[in-house]
Amino acid sequence: MTPNLTYVIVIGVLVAAGVTLLLERSLTRVLMGVILLGNGANLLLLTGGRAGAPPIVGSSSQEEMSDPLPQAMILTAIVITLGMTAFLLALAYRSWHLNGHDEVQDDVEDRRIMDLAERDEVPDDDVDGDDDDDNEETGADRTLAGTVDSGRAG
Amino acid sequence: MLALVAVHALAAVIAPGLVRLWGRNALYLVALPPAAALIWALSHTSGVRGGEPVVETVPWVPQLGLELALRMGTVSWLMVALVGGVGALVLAYSARYFRTDDAGLGRFAAVFVAFAGAMLGLVVSDDLLLLYVFWELTTVFSYLLIGYDPVKRAGRRAAMKALLVTTLGGLAMLAGFVMLGQHAGSYRWSEVAENLPSGGYLAVAVVLVLLGALSKSAIFPFSFWLPGAMAAPTPVSAYLHAAAMVKAGVFLVALMGPAVADVAPWRPVLLATGLITMFLGGWAALRQVDLKLLLAYGTVSQLGLLMVILGGGTRDAALAGVAMVLAHALFKATLFLTVGVVDHATGTRDLRELSGLGRRSPALAGVAGLAAASMAGLPPMAGFVAKEAALEALLHGGTADLVVLAGVVFGSVLTVAYTLRFLWGAFADKPGIEATEVRPVSWSLLAPAAVLALAGVTVGVLAPAVDRLLAPYADLYPSAETGYHLALWHGFTPALGLSVLAVAGGVGLFQLMRRERVRATLRLPFDGADVYRKSIGLVDRLAVELTGATQRGSLPFYLGVILVVLVLLPGGTLVAGSPWPQRFHLWDTPLQGVAAAVVVVAAVMAARALRRLTAMILVGVAGYGIALLFILHGAPDLALTQFLVETVTIVMFVLVLRRLPAKFSERPIRSSRRGRVALGVAVGAITAGMAYVAAGARQAVPISVGFPDEAVSYGGGKNVVNVTLVDIRAWDTMGEIAVLVVAATGVASLIFRHARDLDRRSDIPGGGRAESPRPRWLTTGATARAQSVILQVITRLLFHAIMLFAIYLLFSGHNAPGGGFTAGLVAGLALAVRYLAGGRTELNGAAPVDAGMVLGAGLFVAVGTGLAALLLGGEFLQSALLDFHLPVLGHVHFVTSAFFDVGVFLIVVGLVLDILRSLGAEMDRQHETEDNEVREKELV
Numbered sequence A: 001m002t003p004n005l006t007y008v009i010v011i012g013v014l015v016a017a018g019v020t021l022l023l024e025r026s027l028t029r030v031l032m033g034v035i036l037l038g039n040g041a042n043l044l045l046l047t048g049g050r051a052g053a054p055p056i057v058g059s060s061s062q063e064e065m066s067d068p069l070p071q072a073m074i075l076t077a078i079v080i081t082l083g084m085t086a087f088l089l090a091l092a093y094r095s096w097h098l099n100g101h102d103e104v105q106d107d108v109e110d111r112r113i114m115d116l117a118e119r120d121e122v123p124d125d126d127v128d129g130d131d132d133d134d135n136e137e138t139g140a141d142r143t144l145a146g147t148v149d150s151g152r153a154g
Numbered sequence B: 001m002l003a004l005v006a007v008h009a010l011a012a013v014i015a016p017g018l019v020r021l022w023g024r025n026a027l028y029l030v031a032l033p034p035a036a037a038l039i040w041a042l043s044h045t046s047g048v049r050g051g052e053p054v055v056e057t058v059p060w061v062p063q064l065g066l067e068l069a070l071r072m073g074t075v076s077w078l079m080v081a082l083v084g085g086v087g088a089l090v091l092a093y094s095a096r097y098f099r100t101d102d103a104g105l106g107r108f109a110a111v112f113v114a115f116a117g118a119m120l121g122l123v124v125s126d127d128l129l130l131l132y133v134f135w136e137l138t139t140v141f142s143y144l145l146i147g148y149d150p151v152k153r154a155g156r157r158a159a160m161k162a163l164l165v166t167t168l169g170g171l172a173m174l175a176g177f178v179m180l181g182q183h184a185g186s187y188r189w190s191e192v193a194e195n196l197p198s199g200g201y202l203a204v205a206v207v208l209v210l211l212g213a214l215s216k217s218a219i220f221p222f223s224f225w226l227p228g229a230m231a232a233p234t235p236v237s238a239y240l241h242a243a244a245m246v247k248a249g250v251f252l253v254a255l256m257g258p259a260v261a262d263v264a265p266w267r268p269v270l271l272a273t274g275l276i277t278m279f280l281g282g283w284a285a286l287r288q289v290d291l292k293l294l295l296a297y298g299t300v301s302q303l304g305l306l307m308v309i310l311g312g313g314t315r316d317a318a319l320a321g322v323a324m325v326l327a328h329a330l331f332k333a334t335l336f337l338t339v340g341v342v343d344h345a346t347g348t349r350d351l352r353e354l355s356g357l358g359r360r361s362p363a364l365a366g367v368a369g370l371a372a373a374s375m376a377g378l379p380p381m382a383g384f385v386a387k388e389a390a391l392e393a394l395l396h397g398g399t400a401d402l403v404v405l406a407g408v409v410f411g412s413v414l415t416v417a418y419t420l421r422f423l424w425g426a427f428a429d430k431p432g433i434e435a436t437e438v439r440p441v442s443w444s445l446l447a448p449a450a451v452l453a454l455a456g457v458t459v460g461v462l463a464p465a466v467d468r469l470l471a472p473y474a475d476l477y478p479s480a481e482t483g484y485h486l487a488l489w490h491g492f493t494p495a496l497g498l499s500v501l502a503v504a505g506g507v508g509l510f511q512l513m514r515r516e517r518v519r520a521t522l523r524l525p526f527d528g529a530d531v532y533r534k535s536i537g538l539v540d541r542l543a544v545e546l547t548g549a550t551q552r553g554s555l556p557f558y559l560g561v562i563l564v565v566l567v568l569l570p571g572g573t574l575v576a577g578s579p580w581p582q583r584f585h586l587w588d589t590p591l592q593g594v595a596a597a598v599v600v601v602a603a604v605m606a607a608r609a610l611r612r613l614t615a616m617i618l619v620g621v622a623g624y625g626i627a628l629l630f631i632l633h634g635a636p637d638l639a640l641t642q643f644l645v646e647t648v649t650i651v652m653f654v655l656v657l658r659r660l661p662a663k664f665s666e667r668p669i670r671s672s673r674r675g676r677v678a679l680g681v682a683v684g685a686i687t688a689g690m691a692y693v694a695a696g697a698r699q700a701v702p703i704s705v706g707f708p709d710e711a712v713s714y715g716g717g718k719n720v721v722n723v724t725l726v727d728i729r730a731w732d733t734m735g736e737i738a739v740l741v742v743a744a745t746g747v748a749s750l751i752f753r754h755a756r757d758l759d760r761r762s763d764i765p766g767g768g769r770a771e772s773p774r775p776r777w778l779t780t781g782a783t784a785r786a787q788s789v790i791l792q793v794i795t796r797l798l799f800h801a802i803m804l805f806a807i808y809l810l811f812s813g814h815n816a817p818g819g820g821f822t823a824g825l826v827a828g829l830a831l832a833v834r835y836l837a838g839g840r841t842e843l844n845g846a847a848p849v850d851a852g853m854v855l856g857a858g859l860f861v862a863v864g865t866g867l868a869a870l871l872l873g874g875e876f877l878q879s880a881l882l883d884f885h886l887p888v889l890g891h892v893h894f895v896t897s898a899f900f901d902v903g904v905f906l907i908v909v910g911l912v913l914d915i916l917r918s919l920g921a922e923m924d925r926q927h928e929t930e931d932n933e934v935r936e937k938e939l940v
Helices: A005-022 A027-046 A068-099 A108-119 B002-030 B032-043 B045-049 B074-097 B105-124 B128-146 B153-184 B199-216 B225-231 B234-243 B245-260 B266-286 B291-311 B315-346 B362-376 B382-395 B399-427 B443-461 B463-474 B494-516 B528-550 B555-577 B590-608 B612-633 B636-657 B670-697 B703-713 B720-728 B730-751 B755-771 B789-812 B820-846 B851-871 B897-939
Strands: B054-061 B066-072 B881-886 B890-895
Touching (some): A005 B590, A005 B612, A005 B670, A027 B590, A027 B612, A027 B670, A068 B636, A068 B703, A068 B720, A068 B820, A068 B897, B002 B032, B002 B074, B002 B105, B032 B074, B032 B105, B045 B463, B066 B074, B066 B105, B074 B105, B074 B234, B074 B245, B074 B315, B074 B443, B074 B463, B105 B234, B105 B245, B128 B153, B128 B199, B128 B245, B153 B225, B199 B266, B225 B291, B234 B245, B234 B291, B234 B315, B245 B291, B245 B315, B266 B291, B266 B399, B291 B382, B315 B362, B315 B382, B315 B443, B315 B463, B362 B382, B362 B443, B382 B399, B382 B494, B399 B494, B555 B670, B590 B612, B612 B636, B636 B897, B703 B720, B720 B730, B720 B897, B730 B851, B789 B820, B789 B897, B820 B897, B851 B897
Antiparallel strands (some): B054 B066, B881 B890
């Protein structure tokens, strides 16, 4: 089988345009990128099988038929892209509804960690900390039995 | 043995239910499995005494040589008896210690008995890997018990500390086990011991195993986790940190000692770390004012002593060691339990506040006194017998042993001193402190402690009998030289003298400490706790730096990294060394070139568009162009689906874009945009290159060559693509329709914002009827306001025709272009047209069902088809051909996979309906509400 140059070019352009849009921050643009990229990927699958007559038994001989397997794969992929498009659209709408825009924001929690890293600090949690004196580590007993007073070491 | 472990597991499962049913009294019932373990061990006493281990092997995965190998020798027998007996008594104690309304009591009971089961499994494991599993299980359960009260910060921290330290040690131990097991070709210790490696390999393995044992038994430098673990409730401390878990390390040393005692690092490591631990623990115990902490440090000290004795590696030392294990478990558990009683009766454990308790609760003081006497090594207690044996064993060794002997004697002095401090602190009358108020102590709370204390006396009195039970273990050591026997009275021996010396020294030291209030701290330059704290801090810092450097939280950044890697690695490979196909063809037909040109132009313009609508239309044009390419390729099903999907997509976009601003928000800085384009072009070029190479590299015959024949003979259809979807690759399709259901649900949950709205969503059919009480054909509803009447009438006329067409596509799809996907899309478009013409009233009139119902029905039909095939003896989703005659229709040819296709159809319809309801109708409603609110505000 020899490569079909037309397909190769279309795949290249679709992927290039798709990736460019995908790297944007506007969700609508990202979505357009996903659709273009999806079309490119579908076409890439299609190059895996030969072209020919429709794969319907009886309408043409088996030697002339196009390869049915990539077609079956692409068909479900197309419908899934529809579901994905709907989901991303809903996401874009909700983002717009809540924030007044549909841009993908940076993760706030990640920002916080990056700030910590810049200040050379550690998160405040249980493991680390001031457990060098034994005082804190006792006296946790008896909470079950409800006695308030617990002994403290000195 | 396995059955015993299983009974514990079962008890753990049902314990919370029992506690809910009977409150704290259920703990008595939960105590039965450990009690059974004790009885079982006792019933095997005669066999074990005769040196006959109980062996049980259950094949597990014979092909891999995996089996559950259990073996109960003398040490294991002793441990089973202790784990079961002390466990049962502590549970009985807990039944009175906790209040019945303690919220966490059910969980406590479950975890406690699970822990007992794990400990039991640990001590009877012969297979080292099995032992490791139980070992880690005890760690996990002890974590849960220490962190019993999740609100307490100290408890959480202590639990985490214990978990980290013991798990780390456990991992080292596992490595040691693997080294030993790989060499021996078996993981059963009874076989590994006969087949040990030699030299440095063995030394490394032994050190690794010791790391596990030392960390588990809180030996220096790992001792710091044990006092922290006192955050657990007192029964937990009594069991885990006196009798059971910390004994796991001691048990391991005892188990392996006979085989490896002469390996170079074994003795020095155990003796050195044991002595240090003994001193540090004993000294720290003398400085505590919390009775429980005093005991905890005492435990640390005693564990050190146990390691020293068992590490001695001679027959007599081993005998003394196991006797000490027994004695220590009995007296330390008793003392912890009495501290719990003191706490219960007075509300404090601080020895500065307690006074006069001995006079007011003589029974309690008596029980504690018995145990304390054993701890101090006074006759006729078990502790005395064991200590005598230890001193005697060390007396007969060389110079090194004498040094150790001196250490042990000094350790005993410390022990006697902190024992006195404990008794004095808990029970003495203290001048200047008013007598503590004492609540009455119920006998049922005190009884378990009393039983344990009396057991300590019994063991001491019956020392010769105990000697006969434990001697088979000691005889495992090769150097069976002197043949010492446990007894209360050996005559006036040097060992007795040393005992007297230790007691006298201890009394003196206690008096000294009391008077002078010696506050000197004994600190080593190197402390495990510091190392722990520093490494935890380091890990935290590393995590922050690493996370900060890699997890930027920016989606374009992540995508960029992935794509750059794609360009560099696979792209680089492609450029560097691919055999580029020499032959290619420009196109199959020139028309492809035309379609391609449309797609290319539309895609490039779409990427540059500034307005949402423009971009949307251009993307749609590109999609239609692709559909054209599909036709030219010879893929009518694909083309049909692509056309329909593009159309539905445009409808969706229009629905949403009417709410969003016309233009995209401000484009980012030009330079970063150029970077994006460059990356996009690079990825596009790489992908194109891959497509070129891949298409030309094909050599094997495609798997699909046989599809047409199979489609007709097995699938019963002529449309190969459709048969592939519903039969040959039906599993794929099943997965994909599931994804569609998920996507539809996601869309709905994003748009319907509140649970209340979701409820309303299921009411929609009813709501629709409420708005137009009697659906009348061709007459518009009264609520339709802005829509064109003519359009509505036409769509109503067309609707049924389109639906019929969809049904036709569905059933003809098996033999001609069509099928569930396309039919579903056509039906969905019919609904979309109704919605566009008449708004949500029309939509509800056209489809008076909930979208979720349609989706669910579709999934039900699809899965049901598959299961039906399974029930009829076929494979999941296997299809069958049915040929039969019907009176009117004549010959009917039917394929069961058509049902599957109906499921697909329903799901696609459901998806589109869901989209229309969410992105269309619900959005309308939300905006109408908002508009109304705005209007009302303006009016006000």
